[in-house]
Amino acid sequence: MQSKTLSLPKLNRLNPSLESTALKLMEETGELAQAIGKFRGLSGEKIFMDEKETLDEIARELLDVAQTAVTMMFVMEDTYGINIDDSLKSHLLKLETKGYLRR
Numbered sequence: 001m002q003s004k005t006l007s008l009p010k011l012n013r014l015n016p017s018l019e020s021t022a023l024k025l026m027e028e029t030g031e032l033a034q035a036i037g038k039f040r041g042l043s044g045e046k047i048f049m050d051e052k053e054t055l056d057e058i059a060r061e062l063l064d065v066a067q068t069a070v071t072m073m074f075v076m077e078d079t080y081g082i083n084i085d086d087s088l089k090s091h092l093l094k095l096e097t098k099g100y101l102r103r
């Protein structure tokens with residue numbers, strides 16, 4: 001099974017809440033959608049970025065989404081006592097049960 005391990009920091013200059021991180025996640029997913037769609041001309045508008053610039057922008061926005069998701073995980077742990085490691089085990093089991101993973 002191939003896997004990507006990603007380590008992202010807990011931001012220490014912000015006071016994120018469940019609501020603020022949820023809104024930020026939507027904002028960042030919107031920016032990702034913009035990079036995938038608009039910057040590649042899918043909206044019919046004129047394109048100002050070349051393909052390499054667009055793909056780099058997509059990667060940057062994808063990491064913004066990941067960082068915000070990780071920040072929300074820290075909020076779930078710190079504010080609500082959720083054990084994300086336990087949640088991760090359930091998540092992996094779910095993927096296996098649904099047939100998305102082969103052992």
Ligand SMILES: [Mg+2]
Nearest residue numbers: 028031061064
């Ligand atoms: Mg962004």
